[in-house]
Amino acid sequence: MKKYLTQRVSGVRPFLGRVMFDKAKALEHKGERLIHFEIGEPDFETPQHVKDAAKRAIDEGYTHYAPNAGLLELREAISEKLAKDNGIKADPATQICVTVGSVEAAFLAIMCTIEPGDQVLIPEPGYYAYRNCVEFAGGKPVSIPLTKETDFRLDPEELEKSATPKCRMIVLNSPSNPIGSVFTKSDLETVDEFARKHDIFVLADEIYEKIIYDGYRHWSIAALSKDPDRVITVNGFSKAYAMTGWRIGYVVASKILVSEIVKIQQSAVSSATTFAQKGAVEALRGPQEPMIKMVEEFSRRREVIIERLNEVKGFSVAKPRGAFYAFVNIEKLKMPSQELCEYLLNEAKVVTTPGIAFGQGGEGYVRFSYATSIENIIEGLDSIKKTMRNL
DSSP states (O other), X not given: OGXXXXXXXXXXXXOHHHXXXXXXXXXXXXXOOOEEOOOOOOOSOOOHHHHHHHHHHHHTTOOSOOOTTOOHHXXXXXXXXXXXXXXXXXXXXXXXXXXXXXXHHHXXXXXXXXXXXXXXXXXXXXXXXXXXXXXXXXXXXXXEEOOXXXXXXXXXXXXXXXXXXXXXXXXXXXSOTTTOXXXXXXXXXXXXXXXXXXXXXXXXXXXXXXXXOTTOOOOOHHHHOSSGGGEEEEEESTTTTTOGGGOOEEEEOOHHHHXXXXXXXXXXXXXXXXXXHHHHHHHHXXXXXXXXXXXXXXXXXXXXXXXXXXXXXXXXXXXXXXXXXXXXXOGGGOOOHHHHHHHIIIIIOEEOEEGXXXXXXXXXXXXXXXXXXXXXXXHHHHHHHHHXXXX
């Protein structure tokens, strides 16, 4: 049967974070108690007023198809948010499409802009799905290395070295998964100049924009760009509002591109869930205190996990500026990241994600998500410290 599968499917590898998650669940099914640091999902409940809005929507009959581009009410709320928070002007009727999560937003944008053989520049370590989306479209992912020597910022020389006539797009993710780095205004201006020089698109994934620390500021390249029509912004509600299971995201782009994105949306999923979209409206227009308190708690957890990770022999990690991940350098251990994660799972009963899951540049690192309680962080790191003495 395998010989009948397409190359675009058979060549895509599963995310190692999910592989570790599945292995952990198998152990838990046997009665093991494990502490999870592998999944990038807030452990907070969706704010009550958002849940109440979705419940009301069901009672009010919002259980039928929505427009392919999403409820106009939600697109208007997104447009208001973009203008207020990001400095982005977007016509809700023609420049915004509501999607089934931010990953679908990126997928649709790539499917509409990348031809077979086109190259897409992806800073790595980076989120695994970008590479998969490009390969589904028949494109070729090209890794742009982010290193600790450059504070995981884009090196303009590396950008220029990677530019070829086949280059069609560069992907940005700030704050970053898995690193937690935040691009500066200067970084984005450099990318914008590069994109205009080489006539390529910029895909900006801003899903972690609200989770940022220490006075750092999130900048949107679409607001800074001298040619905003070449910028595609994707975002969603999963991280900032603890709405991972709601699967509501959105893509913001030029009128021409969004009209093409909506065509694929029609055939792929018709539209995002209608009553979930009503909840998303409330998330944007309702009280923001739950989100603010969640970020404050992430900041407290960050202090605890960074301190304790740096106490583990062979580990070193800088304090992330955004998101909720600690990207731990394990190079001194001279051990592949997946092998170490398997060891920690079986011996320390702690679940983590190998750095290699985020591209070749992630080897030598392990990602810890601190979207879990401080009690779990302390217990898990105590177990790791004890186990690593044996290693």
